[in-house]
Structure formats: structure tokens, C-alpha cells
Amino acid sequence: MTIFQFPKDFKWGTATAAYQIEGAAQEGGRGPSIWDTFSHTPGRVYNGDNGDVACDSYHRYEEDIELMKELGINTYRFSISWPRIIPTGDGEINREGLNYYHRFVDKLLEAGIEPFCTLYHWDLPQALQDVGGWENRRSIDAFVKYSEVMYREFSGKIKYWLTFNEPWCIAFLSNVIGVHAPGKQDLQAGLDVAHHVLVAHGKSVSKFRELGIEGKIGIAPNVAWAVPYSKSAEDQGAADRNIQVYSDWFLDPIYKGSYPKPLYEFFEQSGHVPPIQEGDMEAIAQPIDHIGINYYAMSVNRFDPNGGYLQMEEVDMGLTKTDIGWPIESRGLYEVIHYLQKYGNIDIYITENGACINDDVVNGKVNDIRRIAYLQQHIAQVHRVIADGINLKGYMAWSLMDNFEWAEGYRMRFGLVHLDYRSLKRTPKESFYWYQNVVKNNWMETRK
Numbered sequence: 001m002t003i004f005q006f007p008k009d010f011k012w013g014t015a016t017a018a019y020q021i022e023g024a025a026q027e028g029g030r031g032p033s034i035w036d037t038f039s040h041t042p043g044r045v046y047n048g049d050n051g052d053v054a055c056d057s058y059h060r061y062e063e064d065i066e067l068m069k070e071l072g073i074n075t076y077r078f079s080i081s082w083p084r085i086i087p088t089g090d091g092e093i094n095r096e097g098l099n100y101y102h103r104f105v106d107k108l109l110e111a112g113i114e115p116f117c118t119l120y121h122w123d124l125p126q127a128l129q130d131v132g133g134w135e136n137r138r139s140i141d142a143f144v145k146y147s148e149v150m151y152r153e154f155s156g157k158i159k160y161w162l163t164f165n166e167p168w169c170i171a172f173l174s175n176v177i178g179v180h181a182p183g184k185q186d187l188q189a190g191l192d193v194a195h196h197v198l199v200a201h202g203k204s205v206s207k208f209r210e211l212g213i214e215g216k217i218g219i220a221p222n223v224a225w226a227v228p229y230s231k232s233a234e235d236q237g238a239a240d241r242n243i244q245v246y247s248d249w250f251l252d253p254i255y256k257g258s259y260p261k262p263l264y265e266f267f268e269q270s271g272h273v274p275p276i277q278e279g280d281m282e283a284i285a286q287p288i289d290h291i292g293i294n295y296y297a298m299s300v301n302r303f304d305p306n307g308g309y310l311q312m313e314e315v316d317m318g319l320t321k322t323d324i325g326w327p328i329e330s331r332g333l334y335e336v337i338h339y340l341q342k343y344g345n346i347d348i349y350i351t352e353n354g355a356c357i358n359d360d361v362v363n364g365k366v367n368d369i370r371r372i373a374y375l376q377q378h379i380a381q382v383h384r385v386i387a388d389g390i391n392l393k394g395y396m397a398w399s400l401m402d403n404f405e406w407a408e409g410y411r412m413r414f415g416l417v418h419l420d421y422r423s424l425k426r427t428p429k430e431s432f433y434w435y436q437n438v439v440k441n442n443w444m445e446t447r448k
């Protein structure tokens with residue numbers, strides 16, 4: 001038996017996002033987002049599921065915070081619904097929306113839980129999408145205005161900020177692969193969106209500094225770790241492109257002031273380059289305080305000339321998978337965090353890690369032992385990374401509770417707490433109590 005002891009100030013938390021848990025889609029002055037439109041478009045989301053009610057956390061946040069207190073976490077990552085704050089994206093401010101988040105954040109602080117706030121977790125106000133969304137540079141200033149409202153309003157209450165969640169999903173999953181809102185399949189649109197999101201990020205960080213906000217700010221890329229199927233240059237290239245499109249495409253502009261050359265040239269071969277304007281790269285490269293890393297799985301990749309925008313295919317190596325089909329391999333978390341050290345020993349938080357395990361309630365319990373095994377393996381890798389001297393400062397399990405898993409709707413469950421979507425009853429799973437113990441002890445037992 002080995003004991004993995006974590007640093008005394010280590011942040012243990014869970015993560016959620018507004019559209020996935022709040023519901024109350026047409027309450028409190030909220031305007032429609034692109035995910036309201038997308039989820040109500042037939043065929044886009046499994047079973048026609050949508051976020052109209054979700055976990056009803058808009059009304060049940062006090063119950064959710066009681067669960068967080070029982071879990072014992074010291075940090076809670078959540079996102080702000082932009083269309084609750086500025087319903088048309090860059091028009092009038094909705095005071096009722098601000099008041100909702102004040103009540104919520106005050107309750108978190110009262111419970112001794114650190115708010116860790118994501119400004120943008122995919123729910124762009126539809127009114128901005130109606131004029132091009134992130135393909136339109138207008139969204140840059142709209143986001144900076146929205147973020148300024150939030151910085152001014154919550155300065156002193158919220159000290160940990162993230163501008164954007166998973167920019168790869170915002171740009172490529174949503175505009176090139178087309179699985180998420182707005183559901184386009186256009187590489188140039190993806191590059192335009194990625195660039196404008198990066199400029200919006202940088203200008204928002206500058207605003208944060210200009211206002212002298214007390215706190216720290218960063219961005220939360222989801223990261224891929226990929227190994228080549230063979231030693232061939234083609235397969236190595238495919239794996240490199242897959243890694244770079246998630247992390248380097250966004251972190252090189254922020255930390256180095258330029259896009260990663262190999263992938264830039266790969267896209268350029270097909271006639272597509274980011275729409276860089278004078279001053280953009282300087283605007284993007286504002287120093288940040290931390291990055292959030294969302295890690296779920298790694299993959300084995302090989303070259304495939306017909307393999308989509310990266311000319312890459314993932315090879316199924318027969319690894320055990322979660323119920324959403326992602327292979328379970330915790331080694332990738334260790335490898336990718338070391339890979340990111342090329343940007344310096346930056347402060348890193350694991351802002352999402354978790355397993356889709358669709359166990360149901362049986363005799364009042366959810367015996368999700370597969371989720372416990374996943375978490376144990378991945379938290380062990382977190383400990384390895386810290387033991388290597390890397391500034392990994394916190395871990396937030398995705399997710400506190402089962403919620404709206406985007407195009408997969410409610411069938412895919414990532415929560416430590418089970419949601420009965422008819423009654424909205426919350427039932428802590430066995431993994432909740434396992435994680436509660438790790439958090440309480442600030443150490444974890446391992447068999448080795």
C-alpha cells in the first residue's frame with residue numbers, strides 16, 4: 001500500500017457549466033443562446049434533449065451547494081451564462097441575471113468554497129450568432145464588454161477566472177466537425193472562430209489587468225495526448241497534428257505570440273490561414289496566471305488522407321472504454337502535462353477530468369466502481385506530476401452531477417451525483433463518497 005499525499009494548499013473541486021445544469025432557459029431575463037437553438041433543432045441532440053430544465057440548478061443551487069459541502073470540496077468551477085447577463089450579447093445589461101450569480105457566489109463563499117469562474121462555456125447569445133457569431137470580429141468587443149461587466153461586478157468575490165472553456169471545441173468541434181453548436185463544417189470558419197476567440201481572450205485579459213481586478217486569470221484548453229500507430233513520419237505527423245490542434249494552436253499564440261508553424265503550414269497547404277489583423281498577435285499574447293487543463297483520454301493515431309481536417313484517424317487498440325466510448329488510459333494525463341512544460345512551469349489546474357459511466361440507481365445506491373477506478377488512476381497521475389516538481393495546483397472532477405452532455409443529451413452521465421431527470425432527485429454515487437474521502441484526507445491510497 002502506498003499513500004499519495006497532496007500539497008496542503010491543493011485545490012480539490014468539481015466542475016459544471018451553465019447550460020448543462022441551470023435550466024430556467026427563459027427565466028430571469030435570460031436571452032436565447034446558440035445551444036438553445038441547436039438543442040431545439042431536430043437531429044442535433046440525442047433524443048431531442050435540451051437544456052430547458054437540465055438539473056434545474058437555477059432554482060436548486062442551494063441544494064447543490066449543500067452537496068458540495070457534504071463532498072468537502074474547497075473549490076467549485078462553474079460558468080456564467082452570458083445571455084443571462086447581456087441577453088442580446090452586446091446590448092442592455094440584465095440586472096436580474098447579475099443578482100442571480102451574486103446570490104449563488106455569496107452562498108458558495110458562505111460555505112467556504114472558492115468560486116472558480118469560466119466566463120464562456122459555449123453558450124453564445126443567439127443574437128450575436130445571427131450576425132456571424134465568432135466568425136464576426138464584432139463578437140470580440142462584445143465578449144470584452146461582457147467580461148468587463150463581470151470583472152467589475154464580482155471583483156473581490158471571484159478570484160479565479162477562466163476566459164474560455166475548451167477553445168478547440170468552440171472552434172473545431174463546432175465549426176469544422178460540426179457536432180456542437182452552431183454545427184458548421186467549414187475549416188476556414190473554424191480558423192476564423194479560433195482566432196477571434198483568442199483575440200477576445202487576450203483583450204479580456206488586458207481589461208482584467210487595466211481594471212486592477214484582485215485575482216488570477218487564464219484559459220482552459222481541452223488537451224489531447226496521442227501516440228503514432230507506427231514509427232512512420234506520416235503517422236507521427238498525424239499524432240503531432242492531433243496534439244497541436246487542441247493545445248498548441250491556442251497556447252502558442254498566448255505564450256509565444258505566433259501559431260505553431262507545422263500545423264499552420266498544414267492548414268495553409270489547403271488554402272486556409274487564420275484571419276490575422278495588425279495587432280492581433282500582440283493582443284492575444286497577454287501574460288496569464290494559469291491554465292486549466294481538461295483531460296479525458298488519449299489516442300493512437302495514424303495518417304489517413306481521408307481522415308478529416310487533420311488527415312488523421314484514431315486507431316482502436318482495444319483498451320477498456322467508458323460508456324461514451326473513450327479509451328481509459330491515465331498515462332496521457334502525465335504525458336500531456338509534461339508536454340505543456342515547454343510553456344514554462346506555469347500554474348496548472350486540472351479543470352476537468354472524469355468518466356462517463358452510465359450506472360443507474362439500484363436500491364437507492366449507484367455502485368459506480370468503474371468511475372472510482374478511473375478517478376483513482378488519474379489522480380495517481382496528478383500526484384506523479386506534482387512529485388516531478390510541476391506546478392499542478394488543483395483537480396476538479398467533471399462533474400459534480402449528471403447533466404446535459406451536449407450532443408449526447410442526458411444519456412451520458414459524468415456526475416459524482418446521479419440525477420433523476422423526471423424528479424430532479426440528486427443521489428450521491430459511491431464515487432462521491434470515495435472522492436469525499438480523498439478530499440478530506442488530502443491523500444489517496446494506492447495498491448502499489
Ligand SMILES: CCOCCOc1ccc(-c2cn(C[C@@H]3NC[C@@H](O)[C@H]3O)nn2)cc1
Nearest residue numbers: 017020166173177179222294296352405406
Ligand atoms: C464524429 C466525430 O465526433 C467527434 C466528437 O468529438 C468530441 C470530442 C470531445 C468531446 C468532449 C466532451 N467533453 C466533456 C465536456 N467538456 C466540457 C464539459 O462541458 C463536458 O461536458 N470533453 N470533450 C465531445 C465530442
